[in-house]
Amino acid sequence: MAGFAFFSKGHVHDTMVPTEVESWDALTFFHDILHLEPRDVGTQFELWAVACDKGESFPRRFECSCSFFFxxxxxxxxxxxxxxxxxxxxxxxxxxxxxxxxxxxxxxxxxxxxxxxxxxxxxxxxxxxxxxxxxxxxxxxxxxxxxxxxxxxxxxxxxxxxxxxxEHTRKTRSDKNKPCKKNDEL
Known part of the structure; x- marks a missing residue:
């Protein structure tokens, strides 16, 4: 049986270190299928867990808490x-x-x-x-x-x-000094 789990703090002021648990190298699922780092998914889960309250959805609460300050x-x-x-x-x-x-x-x-x-x-x-x-x-x-x-x-x-x-400079056009063709010349 293969599986994984993310454990995170449930409140902003909790001091628990977020961890993940896996069996049979299940976290490679994120690399192979979703092309994500498991650590990044764990971070997103932590943000979601801290922003959520019981029965409240993530985007609404997250917008109210973090986006307001940013x-x-x-x-x-x-x-x-x-x-x-x-x-x-x-x-x-x-x-x-x-x-x-x-x-x-x-x-x-x-x-x-x-x-x-x-x-x-x-x-x-x-x-x-x-x-x-x-x-x-x-x-x-x-x-x-x-x-x-x-x-x-x-x-x-x-x-x-x-x-x-x-300082980044823009690439110059290949036809910089050539006159533009008019529609009747085409």
């Missing part, structure tokens, strides 16, 4: 600080698009480096840490002054010169 990371918190309508969070090019382009910076981010998409955070402790920082106001959006924006631009250019950041 609005501070995405466009909503940024919009409130900048009073602009058309802006979206860009995690890949955070420094270039958000800091230099929009003139807005996320202060008090609880992890090292630039902000990451909350969907890519894999453990509940990190999510709890991020939620706590957003709830307490420790993590917030700040509108840079012209002088602060200029300092950020100079630092960005210095990092490019040092080779720490590589």
């Amino acid at each position: 609005q501070g990371l995405t466009g909503t918190g940024m919009l409130r600080s900048m009073r602009k309508e058309k802006i979206a969070m860009n995690y890949v090019s955070y420094r270039k698009v958000i800091i230099l382009g929009a003139g807005c910076i996320l202060k008090g981010y609880p992890f090292e480096g630039k902000p990451v998409n909350p969907n890519s955070i894999n453990d509940i402790e990190s999510i709890r840490k991020l939620c706590d920082a957003l709830k307490s106001g420790e993590c917030f959006w700040y509108q840079l002054s012209q002088w602060g924006k200029e300092l950020e631009r100079l630092e960005y250019e210095h990092l490019i010169e040092e080779g720490e950041i590589q």
